[in-house]
Amino acid sequence: MTFVSQQQSANDVSIDAIPVNIANTQSGEVTPDEVPEEIRSITRGLAGEQPPTNPLVVLKAARWWYIHGKGGTDPAFRWAIEWARHLATDTPSDVEQFDEFLEYLVAVGFADEKATLR
Secondary structure (H helix, E strand, C coil), X not given: CCCHHHCCCCCCCCCCCCCCCHHHCCCCCCCHHHCCHHHHHHHHHHHCCCCCCCHHHHHXXXXXXXXXXXXXXXXXXXXXXXXXXXXXXXXXXXXXXHHHHHHHHHHHCCCCCHHHHC
8 A cells, every 4th residue: 555645646746856965055165066057057047148937947046056055145046036036026126136146156157257147
């Protein structure tokens, strides 16, 4: 006999298989090679001309940056939350936060300069 808790139905599907590196949580020291490919792709997309429009995808990246970056003060986390807010409310996003996010991506090694991220 199989219990319901041991089964996965079509209505109960995991959408987030991004691992959490407990030893590297909120260290504040993130290098591009530590960032899983999916999170790196979403993060670069958030810096690009056509950022993701699915708030769940954006929040997935926010969660990773919160856990592995500088927590609530991490610029990538803050921008992802700001972008998700923009998507949810259709209000303008904070340009200064976006600029801080781009500077942060350059600082952690995602690009040599902000212009290459766009």
